[in-house]
Amino acid sequence: MKTFNTLFFVVAMFLSTSVALAQGTITGTVVDAESGPLPGASVVVKGTQNGTSTNFDGKFSLDVKSASGSIQVSFIGYDTKTVSFKVDGGTVNLGTITLVSNNSLDEVVIVGSGIIDLAEDRKTPVAVSTIKKREIQERAVGNVELPEIIKYTPSVFISRQTGFGDGRLLVRGFDDTNTAVLLNGQPINAQEDGRVFWSNWAGMADIANAVQVQRGLGASKLAISSVGGTVNIVMKAAEKKQGGSVRFLTGNDSYFKGTAEYNTGVNEKGWAFSVLLDHWQAHRRWGDGTFGQGQNYFFSVGYTPNERHAFNFLITGAPQFHGQKWSQSDNTTLNDPKFNQHWGYTSNLQGNNYTSEIDSERRNFYHKPVMNINWDWTISDKSELSTVLYASWGRGGGTGPRGDRTRDLNGQLDYFAIEQSNAAIGNGGFDNAESGYIRRASMNNHAWYGIVSNFNHDVNENFSFNVGTDLRYYVGDHFRQVANLYGLSSWQEDGVTYTEEYSPDPWAALFNFADEGDRLDYDYSETITYQGLFAQGEYATDRFSAFFQGAISNQSYQREGRFQGDLGKSDKLSKIGYNLKGGFAYEFAEDNQVYVNAGFYSRQPFLDNVFTNIRRSNALVEPEVDNEEITGIEAGYKFEIDGVFRAVFNFYHTDWDNRVLLSGGTLVNTDGSETNINVFERGVRQVHRGVELELDSRPTDWLELRGFVSAGSWQFKGSSNVQVFNDDTNTLISSQTGINRDGVKITTAPQFTAGLTARANVMEGLSVDVNAKHFGNHYRNDRDFDGTPQTRNFPKIDSFELVDFGLTYNFTIAGQRLTFRGNIFNLFDKRGIQDTDQFGSFPITGRTFNTSLRYNF
Template sequence: MKNFKGNLFSILLLMMTSIVFSQGKIRGTVVDNELKGSLPGVNVVVKGSSTGASTDIDGKFIVTTTQTTGQVVVSFIGYKSMTVNFSVKNGETVDLGTITLTADSNELDEVVVRSSVIDVAKDRKTPVAVSTIRASEIQQKLGNLEFPEILANTPSVYATKSGGGFGDSRINIRGFAQENIAVMINGVPVNDMENSRVFWSNWAGLSDVTSAMQVQRGLGSSKLAISSVGGTINIITRTADMKEGGQISVGLANDDYLKTQASYSTGKMKNGLSASVLFSQTRGEGYVDGTGFEAGNYFVALGYEINKKHDVQLTFTGAPQFHDQRSNAPTINQYLKYGTGGEPNIKYNSDWGYLNGEEYSFRTNYYHKPVASLNWDWKINETTKLSTVLYGSWGRGGGTNGTGALRGNRFFSDNLRKPDGTINVDLIQAWNSGQQVTVIPGTGAQVPGSYTRAQIGGLYQNSSSSSNNATNGITQISSINSHNWYGGVMNLNKKLSQELTLDFGIDARTYRGIHFQNVNDLLGADGYADNTDVNNPGRFVNFEYAAEPNGNPFYNTDYQQKINYNNDGVVSWYGAFTQLEYSRKNLTAYIQGAISQQGFKREDYFKYLTTDPLYSTDFENILGGNVKGGVNYNINKNHNVFANAGYYSKQPFFNAVYINNASVVNENLTNEKILGFEAGYGFRSSKFNANLNFYRTSWKDRFLRITANIDEDLNNATPTIPGSAFLSGIEQVHTGFELDFTYKPMRILTINGMASMGNWKYGSDVTANYQDENSQVITNPSGEVFTETLYLDGLKVGDAAQTTASIGASLEVVRNVKIDGNYRYIDNLYASISPENFRTEAANKAGSLELPSYGLMDAGFSYKMMVGKDNTNSVNFRLNINNVLDKTYIAESRTNQFAATQAEFDGNTGNGLINPSGSQTSSSNFLKGNGPTQYATYQDYQNRGVYDGVDTRNQVFFGFGRTWNFTLSYNF
């Protein structure tokens, strides 16, 4: 035994000696590719082991390893990782020299942004507040969410599903709605040229082909004169020369959601050609009742690198879709009425019913908007580059609605509903076709009666009239909003010296918006009588057009029978821009200037005789532009500060040039004025990154069109009808701060967080006039356009949360298995302005209606299994659960109704309460003493007339409850 112990000791000593002498050392220096300075705190790990080290203050590292050959992985947050081969002999030291890391704050995986048309912000260089979402994160976490929702954990961003229909989501940045957020795809502006809106249902397939999405809050770094009041969303799509490979995936989710997708890229071939294609199909029943949908998506990209100087990329993409909607926001009373156990039915939708046993929606959106673009990049020489993009977009489609009335009841009237809250479409069809029905008239005696429809000239003729008569009926119609859009952007990038770079470019666009209505479904009637075309009065329309997207986006719509209105909006745009950038070591500064002339022309084929000059107007040309600049200073390797400022003179939207659905130019036409300031601080280290920003944006002379409940008779009576209010002379001031951070205490754990707080207020009272849902102007009894003052001065800007915060973490439990979670908190959320609630100074004192704060938790699970030869392919599993705790919350309110206070309730005489808006509240909502609803105490009223502190008369959209989605994909 003694000899055995001695031999064992000798063997162990020999092994230890061998290990010591077999150790080698690897050293090197890590620097930044742009600043050429050393990077401290960089992780250097021997691949396949836990052996590693971090760089010191001079960017130097030494790693001791027992391996004689292998690879080291060099990684640092905000930079692209590098893998470096090494070979070291026993007991020796090998010097890898200088390892240069490339900044990767944009995280544009598999994307090379060649074109200088695309304005991508660079970390510690471009002086703007920016967040970037990688393609991998979009593919993992989006699932059946809407595209804008992937930005929900970005500072100062508020994204909601709005009515909940497929693609009906919306986004606000720093309190500004998406029509004042510039959306760019590969450097091409896609905001509608008439109203600057972006309908995400038209871009439903965009998430499938996005390589990266960057959000620049504030005026941003784009050189174009675009509507980036709140921010800019830069979307960079797949390119033709992505690396060779493909993907097949299938996605499942709640409410029969099914998505299938296939894509393949050839990579760049020896002859310089490349191609990338993607096709997908999505369908589902929708989380909200009566919101079924079906959508396709196609993407084709062809590339050709002619030589080292010329590269051409052609892309063509589109997403034909139709989806039933929840356009009218129900009242909380309605959600409660059709709920159970005193809880609201948050899925309730007041816009649909059943016809002959099948779902029938009065509100369906259908559209096909393909976009083609040709990008040409020419490297003239080592200091000069020319980037050009030519593009075209052809949109065809619209949205359905109901018009007319059944004995004075509109299609959304409670008198036409079944006990479950759905529309009794069978009843409407029976009335339209001449059958006897029992119904409560919309006006007059509120008691049921039996009625039979009368004919006109031996026919059952529908019309747009809502009066209580025996001849009219209800029709499903479409509002068509098609367009033809062509444009081009050219940018010359010239490096004047080692420090100075000059950009100069032009931007030209032309747009024709095609607007009219047609008949989708007569619902049993013989035809539709229309008298709105002064050139062809007394027309009778009996052709029905399907509410579905057309596969041919170039088809001509002129042959269609049109009703109610028929006009085109023509917009021309000519612009020029320039930028001078200075960059040296730790200092970067730029100044930009842009000028544009927009021309607005209106052609109205119904309202004016062909001989009238207003039948086709001349162009109303308006000059606008901007100037902005900024500076970034890198104090050292860890700290940087930046500031920027800018001024915009922004042309108004088309409906501000030609107001009141007429071809007369607004006599008070003026440009909107935006003045913005921003300052920020950044911190970078190997484990922790953080950004802190402060901003102030002032916006004057704004013109706005918003949803409103219109009282056509101007007598403050109910019911009202849905319509639009046009507000002019708006002033807003938005200030706030933003914080976001990433902390990676170890390789397997990443923690992300953000917080933002804003103070967004109106700075003036405004003037309003109104149009009904058929774009007919509301006039007073003398025939003049009805206008009134709305008292908004000092009110909080609504429709977006002014305080947001989130905290999330991702943990790699074992290799290729990750779990992640996130909690998001929303506060200081105010209702959007409803004009009918701010007609008195007393209403202004009451302020904006604040909605309850809420918090949402999301969670996910991922597993990646490597397969195939050399494990180069992968099978990926992803499960997302959104709103894990099934929180019920109000995401937005379209009205500002306030609940009565105790004093108001006590002082009620039974004739209705006076609410803070200064108008008398409906006695059917809460009464003390007499009337159809009697509440003995204020507490009793609160229990029945208030939900979570909000008056139940308010028209709101609840957010979705718990949802889930699962994706299985094969990457090869």
């Protein structure tokens, strides 16, 4: 009996103590605003070790020992959130707890972490801005192309030209030919001239996990053309989590887009599959004749056989076509900014009662499947090897006029009249007195293969190094073919009769294009090979870090002409290039850090700069074009209060010497005739210097504020030499030396910008955001048509401001998760000139909008 009483007393004491310790239970669901539940999120009572993790559905249940207090909810890649609670012996549901993603990219890099040169991978900082998946899927959707999501970052200018995918990206005044763009570590700048055609990558907004802009020297180890900076697009791999989504989007001018994706998640054998498909179309983007249509496909397979190896295969492509609009005179741009002289209706039934489809003589069409295989090998706790093998095959081009066109009273193409006139002619061409009119297509087909591999080793807790290789092989074919005869039975040119038509459609162009005997005007190929080696070492302690980086590369060029005399293959030219970068950072007080970086590039010229006339001649430029030389110095200061406030100040100075500039135009001769010309300017030097200030603040749980100011002074230095060639005969027309351009302002982008972004969580599931940006000190580009370089400053473009507005609402219906998003771009419908080139000006795109509804499952 005594033993029983003792046991009863102990049990009673245990139960009473447990009741005293466990005052109640709190439950809830942890979610991401865009992707839904967050399984594995940590939930801990503040100031204790009492905690738990969320289940697959993001739900948690936690016994608490006090009647009131607060919990801290955290998940990698998200800011920690503190939530208060009160209980009284029962169960209290805290509802849905939404976490906000921060700027870390650790959680989005599934494979290829050793290849993708993100700023997070190096402790010595660079000037960087990161846009996460949530913002990409909110703002870069539908009728807004991918580069526009980074326009609210310092020293970045997006010239939003009116065609789908025709915009230009500039960083610190350097265009995309001098800003490296990497897709999962794979370079995508065109091998011939460094350009990035964003229409070829229209699907990236749907499959990008993040976009990181590294301004200036950046963190990339490759010997790439990152004069202005580096843009890293982190593309999704096969997802670890099962689920999918369906989204429907509409916008101005009958824009429509439908997207569906599904992820199997990782099964018990380590396999995962992801697929995405979408279709979009619109009768215009904003300007007249800027119709478009396209698709996007993505398929990825991931395999993780064990903890040391991870593989991922993917293939993606975004076939599309769209009507284009070039620059106009200032009067046209200001009075009728939507005007476009390149389009018309395909037939005229009764007077002006048009009922047929819109078409354009300036149509861009392209299909560029991209495939890559990633392999990540964790060799040991200190060593890892990452490799990506990639390939892309581009097919397509752009159309243009050949012959004499007919226009209606509104200045648009009159296709009905053109077909009537062609039918009367029968056989047209440049060789006939009555030429007629056709649409030709300038084709740019290519095959590109490459491999990037990087070995990383942590020598000890303070020092690490990596070495790697970058190999590329590229063959491009360039020629013209007949796209549409418009009623002619044939077209004659240079003694050849053409009767075949090749549809300017991205799917058809993948396999159906003209054979060599059916090509007109020009036909040539180039082969570019590239071999690069790179290495980096970094030493870091709690307060100090320093790095040194170097790369060397060999690039060879060879051209083969197959037209106008069958030129055969040119001599092969090889050029050695290299770069050296180094820097250090020091945290002199808690959350106060300074850094200094410096670098030098000896960069090989683009292929287009090596030959006197890339389309028509195998002749190399004499004397031989030397490497461009770029010297960069940058410094910065960063102050941060975790989760509350961040301020970053950057200074940069970039000296770019021995640059080659190519341009073209039309020379009016003394007899009134016109000659098409190529202008070749050598020895150009320009200096870009400036300052940038970024401010981020989260004064409350429901409000985010971001602001920036960037001010630059970009101008030419010294003098340059100019040669002007006849484009048709490749003969030298004129040559000028010692043209003084010292102090002339660079005209590529606004040299002063300032922006403010505000995001407010109005209520559970509902948030609004406003983005405003000011553009100033943008100088006009008024190069003369005779090829004379700009030797004086022309007037500035009037400064202007643009404001965008967005709204997101996450809600459930019958337990199903849905997301509504609405965007208004250029909210106040600002009008004017935003940019210029040597032929005219581009209008500010007026007010546009889109709305979407996404169902997540």
